[in-house]
Amino acid sequence: MTYLDNAATTFPKPEAVYQAIDKCMRHYAGNQGRSGHRLSMQASREVYETRELLAKLFNIQNPLRIVFTENGTEALNLGLKGVLEPGDHVVTSSMEHNSVYRPLNALAEKGITFSIVLCSPDGCLDIEAFTAALQQNTKMVILNHASNVTGEMLPIREVGEICAKKGILFMVDAAQTAGILDIDVQDLKIDLLAAPGHKGLFGPQGTGFLYIGEGLDLKPLKEGGTGSRSEDVFQPLMMPDRYESGTLNAPGIIGLGAGIKFLQQETLQKIRAHDEKLRHYFIEALSQIETVRLYGAGALISVVSLNIEGLDSTETAYLLDREYDIFVRPGLHCAPLTHRTLGTLDTGTVRFSFSYFNTEDEVQQSVSAIQKICLQKRDAG
């Protein structure tokens, strides 16, 4: 079996992640932040350790500015809905995920407007076009760090500089880059950083986080029990309780902590070098096949989209699954405007996404499977 759908969620996870979750579930899964007994205290300490690990990884000065969420989508929703008010304007790009467009469209019904800067057919954002989209009432810019369809990176450093100069909030969707690329929120002038825990950070599903920059006060998405200020029937204002109502996914968050420790041990540099080797080999081999069309082959992260001439992306993925035991994702990848940009809205693309646990052998097998599918298609006329 070859799993090449790591952009959806990484699988497998490092052994230490399974062990950390198992240990928590069996030995100390008291409700963190609640009862004050030793099991609850241990869970609280371990959850806090994950906050500290995230803070260190992204150069966040105060770990309490990190809010745990269920996934990347919830983090993006909190960042957008927590900040924006009727009359505000937002600028984004045509390379975003639906977990940005859908909340923005829901907000549009409440009087928030947004502009989508169209990227070039290979997925690049033009800084002049971006600057031209800014308005007097632009409150926020939200950008994908790297596309989940092509892996193409957006120029977040330049955009962060422009936003900082103009006093515009800058939110980054790091779903495809957290745990792979270096992200320093100070250096990149990021006010809000949203990411899932279950992709490059190697946590389990059900984890994600939003970093909320110092001094920002967002409306919470939900209110409820926090274990703090129980005498108060209003939502506490303290961080991170203001945004973390209800029992947290402590085993998942602790597993996420183990994932980050794994990244620290291996180093992001080594992980990137491994990914780069696989991606390079894959792209080089596929560029030789006439009937394979590659999209965004210039990316830095290991997300590669392609199509085989005459085959719908779902047919290709089906053949890879049934005949070759290779698991990839076909279709639009929750990013319809990216496909409009690439010209693949009708066919979608077949997305191959590698992780640190994939081997050169697996990539070779995938290349050979694609070669065979292309030959079959050619012979079938």
Ligand SMILES: Cc1ncc(COP(=O)(O)O)c(C=O)c1O
């Ligand atoms: C670019 C991007 N943003 C946001 C998300 C949403 O993350 P989640 O699935 O954790 O909600 C994804 C997931 O694939 C993504 O690729």
